[in-house]
Structure formats: structure tokens, C-alpha cells
Amino acid sequence: MTSRLIGKTPSRRSVLTGMAAGAGALAVPSFFPGYTHAQSSEPIRLGFQLHRTGIGASYGRWYERTATAALNVLNEAGGINGRPVEILFEDDGTDPARGAEVFGKLATQSNCDLVFGALFSHVVVGTAPRAAELKVPYLVCSEGHHVASGMLNRWTLQPGITDVKSQVQSMAPWVTQNLGKKVTMIFPDYAFGHDHRDFFTAAVAAQGGEVIKHIAIPPTETSFTRYFPQIPSDTEVLYHVMVGPAVLTFVKELGEFYGSGDRPQIFGFIDSLEAVDIASPGLEFLEGTHFWEGHPRYKQADASEHEVFYRAAVGVDDNGASVTDPADIATYAHMFSTWETLFVIKAAMEAAGYQGPADRQKLVEAIEAMTDFAESREHPQGAKTFNGKTHQAFGHQSISQVQGGKLIRVHQTSLEDGYYPDEVDYTTQSF
Amino acid sequence: MSFGPFLLLALMEGMVTSAVLALAAVGLSLVFGIMRVVNVAHGEFFMLGAVSAWFVSQWVPGPPAVAFAAALVLCPLFVGAIAALADMTVLKRLNYEPEATIVATIGLLYILQQAALSFYGPDARPVPAPFSFRVQLPWFGYSGYKMAVVLASALVLLGVWRLLAKSRVGLIMRATQYDRETARAFGINVDRVYAGVFALGGGLAALAAVLIVPIQQAHYLMGTEPLLLSFIVVIIGGLGSLRGTVIAALLIGLSDGVISTFFAPTLAKIVATLAVALVLVFRPQGLFGRRAL
Numbered sequence: 001m002t003s004r005l006i007g008k009t010p011s012r013r014s015v016l017t018g019m020a021a022g023a024g025a026l027a028v029p030s031f032f033p034g035y036t037h038a039q040s041s042e043p044i045r046l047g048f049q050l051h052r053t054g055i056g057a058s059y060g061r062w063y064e065r066t067a068t069a070a071l072n073v074l075n076e077a078g079g080i081n082g083r084p085v086e087i088l089f090e091d092d093g094t095d096p097a098r099g100a101e102v103f104g105k106l107a108t109q110s111n112c113d114l115v116f117g118a119l120f121s122h123v124v125v126g127t128a129p130r131a132a133e134l135k136v137p138y139l140v141c142s143e144g145h146h147v148a149s150g151m152l153n154r155w156t157l158q159p160g161i162t163d164v165k166s167q168v169q170s171m172a173p174w175v176t177q178n179l180g181k182k183v184t185m186i187f188p189d190y191a192f193g194h195d196h197r198d199f200f201t202a203a204v205a206a207q208g209g210e211v212i213k214h215i216a217i218p219p220t221e222t223s224f225t226r227y228f229p230q231i232p233s234d235t236e237v238l239y240h241v242m243v244g245p246a247v248l249t250f251v252k253e254l255g256e257f258y259g260s261g262d263r264p265q266i267f268g269f270i271d272s273l274e275a276v277d278i279a280s281p282g283l284e285f286l287e288g289t290h291f292w293e294g295h296p297r298y299k300q301a302d303a304s305e306h307e308v309f310y311r312a313a314v315g316v317d318d319n320g321a322s323v324t325d326p327a328d329i330a331t332y333a334h335m336f337s338t339w340e341t342l343f344v345i346k347a348a349m350e351a352a353g354y355q356g357p358a359d360r361q362k363l364v365e366a367i368e369a370m371t372d373f374a375e376s377r378e379h380p381q382g383a384k385t386f387n388g389k390t391h392q393a394f395g396h397q398s399i400s401q402v403q404g405g406k407l408i409r410v411h412q413t414s415l416e417d418g419y420y421p422d423e424v425d426y427t428t429q430s431f
Numbered sequence: 432m433s434f435g436p437f438l439l440l441a442l443m444e445g446m447v448t449s450a451v452l453a454l455a456a457v458g459l460s461l462v463f464g465i466m467r468v469v470n471v472a473h474g475e476f477f478m479l480g481a482v483s484a485w486f487v488s489q490w491v492p493g494p495p496a497v498a499f500a501a502a503l504v505l506c507p508l509f510v511g512a513i514a515a516l517a518d519m520t521v522l523k524r525l526n527y528e529p530e531a532t533i534v535a536t537i538g539l540l541y542i543l544q545q546a547a548l549s550f551y552g553p554d555a556r557p558v559p560a561p562f563s564f565r566v567q568l569p570w571f572g573y574s575g576y577k578m579a580v581v582l583a584s585a586l587v588l589l590g591v592w593r594l595l596a597k598s599r600v601g602l603i604m605r606a607t608q609y610d611r612e613t614a615r616a617f618g619i620n621v622d623r624v625y626a627g628v629f630a631l632g633g634g635l636a637a638l639a640a641v642l643i644v645p646i647q648q649a650h651y652l653m654g655t656e657p658l659l660l661s662f663i664v665v666i667i668g669g670l671g672s673l674r675g676t677v678i679a680a681l682l683i684g685l686s687d688g689v690i691s692t693f694f695a696p697t698l699a700k701i702v703a704t705l706a707v708a709l710v711l712v713f714r715p716q717g718l719f720g721r722r723a724l
Binding site for chain 2: 055061221
């Protein structure tokens, strides 16, 4: 029985007939160009690699809200090329292996035109090779220097947020001139933290300062007091950047450690406090300390109309919390990147005359051709330039001080402060 | 910082680690000692304790101290009830066969972890400490609450020891541990003892978590580390030995504090793991365990 079903050798005639039918079917659309046009009223499907669970969950929650808000604005204004846009969110568990799987699922099973939204650098580094294999554009929001360093590939771009190298280099002069020249750094012991270590150390040295101690902390660490005695007593500035679910513990224990005694100036990346209320008990010692912010959490006195519009659209109040729950603090300094990336996608698709997956290469080329983004509703964080060769955006950074329990911007860097020589030219690489 | 204060801080940190470790590991050790069950889901009972403490802190009004006191009582009971349920519905049906119970508790680990993810969410949430005063030493400040954790843990361990050594319940438990069949012949309801022991083990893990959660925050993935450390402690101390567990917890906690402060936390983990390997090679029953028959 089985042998009869599968064992029959096909005759020469049946094979030829089948081949002819197949070739005919493939050829048909080209005879009816109108058909492909009709297809293009289909919605554009964008995949979003979301850190919904795992150590990046608090970012994921707000990235989803921000991207959804941007999507509503986009669709109300007519979508992209007149086509409606959909975003498919898929949880990657903030895990590199899962990230690559999610990318494959979004690109092949869900037929997304591209994938965007990943923040954590280990996920980005783990996923990017898959983007090159599948030849699907991958627009990351990760801050890591791995895009501009040339470590990744032509299909991976970062148009929505600046990278760590640019951030720390642009702020180092202010830190050394206003806070002190002997710096101790505390950072997470993986790619993102290493970017901080390498580039801030170099940037401080260029300013005539010195990083006298590096303290690397494993990203899964839950207790921090034991690291603090390593801070040399002649430290003038303590530079901290932490990520993950234990950030509140980190800042609290830092406060306990110094207590009411002498302490150095403290300059932190807001990452150490993203999604955490500055008014939490135990954080009083932060008063007067400084933070980097990609985008000021508290609405500043000079906020632009675009910033006000963006804040309202996402549903964030003047203190950086959800309008429906004041205890739900946003990851405000980073999440603008998903909003801005979506509007870069819109501009690029329209410039490329994007029709469908066959135009993915044209889409990458269209982004590479971009040079600057004006401050606007599409770019509420501020004006940016884009380097098509290194696939990296450059923007303004804010240094804020905790004053009366709120973060008030005391300095904003210029675009030029963050420029550095190109380390790669992706446009010379093949697709 | 000079050597003296440095060492003091290292020892204080080590004591806190030891205290929590002893509480968490003693439950694991008890369950193995009496039931011969290697409970891989033990870390998740710890996590459930912390997560339920967060819920209690949200529901109970008034100052944080009231909510914390409520959590100290309610969370171990709640987690103990879940553990008893798991024992009666799963482990008992497997006749406590070692291989089967390991696989079953691995399954339980995932069920509890994913349940916490579904009902509690993926975020780390802080639980306010019942009191917050800082001890300001000349060289550094230290959390007064952490010192209280050490004290509380010592009291609880004393209580567990009294329960096992001096009470009728403890006598029944020890009888069951010594010889299950004979205990049954003397009219002891072994099923109930087992359910009770499993509940006690889970409850102790939950209690440790309630104590630690104002320091650490509740998170659905927080159970992994206590599980590994608890295993390290009970293997070194001897599975089933209360005294061994406490001494091993002190040993591991203090060495962790000192090594990770003076050198690196990763080195502390390496040393602890090496100690486990050496104990397994040269004294498989642990420092205070009895040789298996």
C-alpha cells in the first residue's frame, strides 16, 4: 500500500508538464502588473523585538506603549505610502538566543517587512547575524557602540538613538570641568558596560583627567555593598551605570554606604534609575547629584511643543510617570528611540517607494542616504544627524541635576560634541 | 579604606548572606533529611515568599511595619500551603522515588515561575522595610535593617532547632526520618508528616525571602541563586543535618563576604563551587552528614 503511494517513478511526461505549470504560475504576475499594485494596499507589517520579560522588562513595557502611541499617530496621518501599518510585538525574554529566534519568526512566519525595537546590547549582538542571513532590515534602539564600530552588518542600523561612545565623549568635558578629574567607574560587566568603561576612560584622559578605578559588576548581581569599599578614597567623581531589576537596590545601597559621611561627586547614567521613582525611600542622598539623560524625564521649563505632544501621546505626566498610575515610572530617557525609529522607517519607505519585502535592500539604502532629522513631532527628543556609512545617529545629550527631588537639566551637549571619526563604512559591504 | 573597616564591612555583609542562606538551606536540608526528596523547586518557594510579601505590602494599609509583620506571618503560611498541596497531589503519587521527584520538582519550578510571571508580572518591585535607620560608622554607613535580618534569622533557626529536638512534632519527624515503616507501624500518619515537612521547608524558604525582600526587591527570576547556594550549603554541611547546614551557611556566607569584598564576587562563587567538589570527593556525606546506608 505504502509502496504504491510513494514508490511510483514519475514519467518524463508528468515531470515536464509539472515544470511547465510551475513556470507558468511563477510567470503569471509579471503579465498582470496591476495585481502587484493591488497587493500594496495590504498593511505594512513591522516586527518588534520586545523585552517584555526577563531583565529588560521595565523597558519593554514602555517601549511597547511608546511604539503603539507612535503607530497611532502614524496611522492617523495616513500610514506609510498611503498604506496602514501594523506592529507585531514578540517577546524575546531579553535573551540573545531567544532574540534570534524571535527575529526569524517575525521575518519568516509573520512576513514582517523589517524588525526593530531591541535595546539590550547582548540581544542585539546575538540577533544581528540572523538579520544578515535572512536579509531583513534590523533597526536597533540599543545605544551600544557595536553598530558604529563595524562589528555588525549592513542590515543592522541605529537611526533612533545615539551610541555610548558618542554620549560619554560629549559629556566628559563637562564632568571633568565641573565635578572633578579623578573618576571611579561602576558599570555592568558585559558589552554595554564595557563600552562605558572603554570610551569614558579615553574621553576623561583626553580632558586631562584620570579614571583611577574600574569596578565591574556582573549584570545578575543582587547585592552591591561589597563592591563599594573598592572605591578609592581620593575619588572625586563616582560614575555609575547599572541595568536590570536590581538597579533600585544598587542606588539604595550606595546611599547607605556613604550615609551622612563624606562622599565624592556622583555622576550617573539614568539607566541606574530608569523606571524607578527618585522619591523612593533611601534615595534622598541623590539630591544634588548629576545624571545623564537621553531625554529628560521631568518636563523641563523650556520643553518644545513636539516634546509636549509626544509626552501626551505616550501617556506620561510631567514627572515622567504614567498618567494613569503615578507609581509607574517611564523609561523616559531611552524610549523615544522607538518612536523616532518608526518615523525614520516611514520616511525611508516613502523615499524608497517601498512596495514589499522585495524592496528591503532599497529600504536600507534609503536610510543610508539620510543625513539629518530636524526636531519635530517625528523627532521630539531633538535634532539629530545620521551617518549612513556607520549606520549611527548622533544627537544632543542632557546632563540633569537632582534639585528638590526632580531632575532639572543643567547642560545640553551640542551635536558636534558627540562626533568621532568613522570606524566602518557599511555602504561598501555587499548585501 | 584601611584594612580594619574593610574587613568589618566584609564580615557584616557575610553575616547577612549567611543568615539568609541558613534559613533557605535549612528548609532544603529538612526536606531531604526526612523525605529523601531533592527539591529543585525550593528556590521558587523562596521567590513566592518575596512576591507574596509584595502583595501583602500593597493590601495591608498603615505603616510599612504593620504590612511587614503581616507578611512575616501570612507569606510562609501561604507558601507552606502550596508546598503541602504539591506534596499531596504530586510527590505522594510518585511514591517519593528519587528520580521521579527530581523531575517532578523541576516541573514544579517552571509552573511556579511562570505563574508568578503571569500573575505578578516581569518587573522587580520593592517592598518597604519595616524600619529604616542607618548605622553611621566612622568609615561607612550600614543599613540597620540588615543587622536586624541577622538577628531574626538566628531566632528562627533556634526555633526550628527547638521544634526538631524538643517537641513532640520533632520527635515524630525524627522517627519518620529514622525508619518510615516502623513509624507507620507505631501509628504515625507518615503522609501527614511528609506534607507537613514539605510545607515547613517551603515556609522557611518563604520566611527567608520575606526578610530579604526589603533589601533586594521581588522578581519572578530571583529563585535561581538561592537554590544553587542552598544546594552548595547542604552538600557541604551534609544533607539532612541541621547543625551542618547552619555551620556551612556561616562558612559560605562569611567566605563569600570576605572574598568578594577583597577580591571579586566571581572568585567567591568559584571557591564555593570548588569546596563542593572537594567535599564530594573526600567526604561525600558532607561535614556533618551520616554516611548513607
